[in-house]
Amino acid sequence: MNTRALHTTFLAFMVILAAIWVMPLAWMFSLSFQPNELLARDTGNVLYGLIPFPFTFDNYIALFELGRTPQWFVNSVIVSGVTTLLVLVISSMAGYAFSRLAFFGKNVMYALVLAGLVIPEQAIFIPLYTLFADMGMHNTYAALILPRVALPIGVFMMTQFFSDVPPELEEAAKLEGISPFQTFLHIYLPLARPVLTTLGIITFLYSWNDYLWPLVSAQQPDMFTITVGLASVQGNFAQSEGLGRLMASGVFASLPVLIAYLVFQKHIIQGFALGGEK
Template sequence: MMNRRYYWLVTALSLPAFLWLVPTLWMVSLSFQPNDVLARTTSSTAFGLVPWPFTADNYVALFAFGQTPMWFLNSLIVAVGMTLGVLAVSCTAGYALARLDFRFKSPVMILCLIGLMVPEQAVFIPLYTMFADLGWHNSYHALILPRMAVPIGVFLMMQFFKAVPSDIEEAARLDGVGWLQIFWYVMLPLARPAMMTLAILTFLYAWNDYLWPLVSAQQREYFTITLGLASIQSNFAQSEGLGRVMASGVIASLPVVLLFLIFQRYVVKAMTAGGSKG
C-alpha cells in the first residue's frame, strides 16, 4: 500500500517538475538546431523538444568567434571573488557578534539588522558615485567589493555560532587557546554546512547578478555573462541567430546547475541538521 502511495506521489510531483523544466529543455533543443532553419521556418515542429536537424555549430561558433568565453571568465572571477569575500566578512563578523563582548556591540547588531531592510537599489547612486570618484569602474574590484558586506550572511553565521554549545568553547579556553584559535580551529570546522550554504547562495547570486554590472561595467571586456547575453539579446538584429543566443543561455546556466547538483546535500544538511551538528 505504501509503495502504491509513493508511486502516485512521485507521479504527481513529476508532472509539475517536467512543466517547470520545459523552457530549459526547449532552450537546449534550440541551441542544437541550425540558425538558418530557425530563421526561415514557421512550423512548430522546428521548435520542439527534439532538435532536428541536429548540429553543434552554435557552440563551436560561440567559443570560436564570440566574446562569451571572456564574459564567462569575468563571471567566474567575480563570483568566486565575491563568494570568498562574503565568507570572510560574514564568518568573522558573525562570530564576533555571537561570541565576543566588545564596545558598541548592540548598535553594530542593530545596523546589521537594518541592512536587511534596505533594498540594494537604494544605495546604487552612492555606490556609483563613490567608485566613480575612486576611478574603479570597469574593473573586477568594482564588481566584487560592493557585494562583500552582506547583512543576511552576517545574520546567518551569527545565528549558527549562537547555536554552538558553549561547552565546546569553554573546553578550548581551559586549554589556554585564544579566541582567534578557537574561531579558526574549532568554530569554522563546525560551521562548514552553514558556510557551504552561504557560499552556494552567494555564488548563485553573483553569477546571476545583472543590475550592478550594468551600472559599473561600461566596457565590453568587463561584461559578465548575464550582461553580455543581455547585450546580445537586446539587439537581436546584430546577433548570430536564435540558436547562438540559446547556446549562450545554456553555457551561462551550466555552472549554476552543476554547482547545485554537486553541493545540494550541504544545503539540505544545513537546513535540516541545524547548527551544532555540522
C-alpha cells in the same frame, strides 16, 4: 488512504512539479543544438524544438566567434569566485563575533546589519556609483566585487548557526588555553561546513547572475561579465542570428551555476536541513 498510498501520491505530485520546472531548461538546451533555419520555418510543430534533430554545434561555435565571450566568462569567474570567498570569510567571522564575543555596541551593530536586509539594492546605486567614480575604480574588478562583499543575509545565517553551537565546546577550548580565533578556526568553522557551503552557493549564484551593478560599473566591453556581455549582443541573436544562438547564450551563461549546484547539492540540502531544525 493508507500511508503507502499517500507516499505514492506525494511522490507522483513532486515528480510532476519537477518535470514542469525542468521542461523550460530542457527546451532551451535542445533549441541551442538545432539549426536556426529549421527553427525559423518549423514553428507550427507541436514538438517544436524539443528534439534536437538535426543536431549541430554551430550555435556554440558562433557564440565563441564573437571574440570577447571567453573574456566575459573569465571576468564572471573571477568576480563570482572572489566575491564568494570574501563573503564566506567576512560573514563567518562577523557571525562568530556577534554570537560568541562580547564587545561595546554589539547589539546596535547587529541591528544595523539586519537593517541592510530591508534596504532595496536600487536605493544605494547612485551613492555607490558616485563613491567608486570619485575613487576612479569603475571598470575594475574591485568595483565589481567590493559592493557585493557586505552580505547581511550571510552574517545573519552564520550568527544564527554559531548561536546554537553548544557553549561547552567553547568552555573546553578555554580550559585548554586556546585563543578565541583558534577556537573559531578549529572548532566552529568545521561545524559550519554545511551552512558555509549553502551560503557559498547562494552568493556565487547571486554574483554570477548579477546584471544591474556590472551594467552600471563596467562601461568598457573588456570588463563586462557574462550576463552583461551576452545581453549586449542579445538583440543581434534574436533579430538576425536566430533563436538557436540565443538559447546557446542562455545555456552558456547558466551552465557553471547548474554544475556548482549538482556538485554541492548534498551540502546545500544539509545546510537547509540544519537551518530548519534550528
